[in-house]
């Protein structure tokens with residue numbers, strides 16, 4: 001069990017996190033599983049990482065992806081962190097079912113963590129069994145890969161395997177392991193863990209590690225820790241704006257699920273909205289709507305103030321001065337977010353430049369969509385098709401009008417929109433192409449994800465493979481897959497999603 005391989009074509013590991021002090025993690029190997037089977041290997045990602053897909057698809061590779069063998073150079077560990085979960089402080093969390101094998105440098109010269117999620121118990125498992133089940137693993141695979149295809153920063157899925165074990169959840173379900181790839185698994189909660197213990201030395205080591213690895217440009221600035229805080233705030237403001245542009249609801253924006261590099265991480269009860277409404281919630285455990293679609297910017301702001309709190313000892317020796325620094329930095333979050341959000345909406349609406357009434361136009365459309373139960377993705381996609389029709393009206397707007405309960409509501413808004421378009425003229429084809437490049441035809445709609453998971457549980461991986469294939473090019477029309485663009489029928493609507501832990 002876990003016998004290191006000698007000849008090693010698998011991972012050219014170059015580990016840095018494992019060099020940090022021992023109190024940053026617990027060293028332990030994954031726990032073996034009885035009968036690994038490869039469900040899916042992400043060939044293009046694996047190649048981008050400079051790895052050999054054929055080797056990883058071999059029996060030895062499969063044993064590694066399932067946690068049964070440790071590749072040479074791996075220094076397996078579970079990271080420790082803390083976090084606010086639904087606003088409540090939990091002083092110790094940590095990788096309860098994930099093992100970091102090590103880091104590799106991709107072809108793009110970026111360093112990536114290779115982590116096995118579902119790899120067995122660790123000292124941080126608390127009551128959990130350390131395992132993951134097939135449904136949530138496939139969900140994370142397809143949604144994180146869709147995020148990547150949208151161009152939104154995210155962890156990625158390199159492989160999914162089943163383990164041959166049955167895991168007890170609501171019922172017995174097949175066990176699975178996801179190979180997760182991330183620029184970092186350091187979270188806001190990692191900083192909170194050391195801050196809460198008053199371990200300023202560890203805080204500084206962690207901050208220096210994050211700066212050296214992810215924000216090298218600020219290493220030599222005068223106030224690197226302030227610059228780090230500013231940079232994380234900026235990345236998160238941008239990330240959450242991008243989520244909103246695409247109708248994404250993370251579902252569990254706890255501080256331990258907020259990445260220090262601004263990647264989307266932890267695809268638990270996440271979902272994409274069908275019908276637009278800012279109060280939309282899918283997560284079965286989010287009773288108060290804390291993590292509702294429209295609340296996400298506020299929560300990001302709150303989480304980032306927790307980060308500021310944790311960083312205080314590094315910001316200034318003087319306590320009051322440190323608080324002033326942190327407040328100055330976090331005070332910029334709302335405008336950073338608003339700017340990113342409006343910038344993206346201008347692109348979605350086909351606007352060139354900036355005009356005074358843009359915010360009101362964007363908000364006006366969203367309000368109408370909410371009142372009229374319009375499908376978020378289709379509304380913006382169909383807008384692309386009628387953006388060239390200067391002076392057009394209901395005669396050409398049929399397909400988009402029909403998304404609104406009261407189609408006439410669209411007409412009034414569209415007149416103002418077209419005035420704005422013609423105020424900054426642009427070639428019709430150019431505008432259409434630009435709009436189609438930011439308004440996807442396809443998203444991982446909940447009913448499609450469920451359909452793919454249910455089929456996989458019955459042994460049929462075709463729907464999963466098809467869904468993944470469609471979502472690798474979400475901005476292209478794919479007539480053969482037209483049904484994947486459709487909103488759910490009434491009987492297909494998914495109302496709740498689950499963490500699956």
Ligand code: AMP
Nearest residue numbers: 093094095096097125128129130131501
């Ligand atoms: P998550 O919501 O997946 O981010 O998990 C929150 C915390 O619960 C983390 O500390 C996880 O490591 C832990 N956890 C979640 N699921 C399990 C599981 N099946 N076994 C052990 N720990 C788990």
Ligand code: MG
Nearest residue numbers: 256257265266
């Ligand atoms: Mg988590």
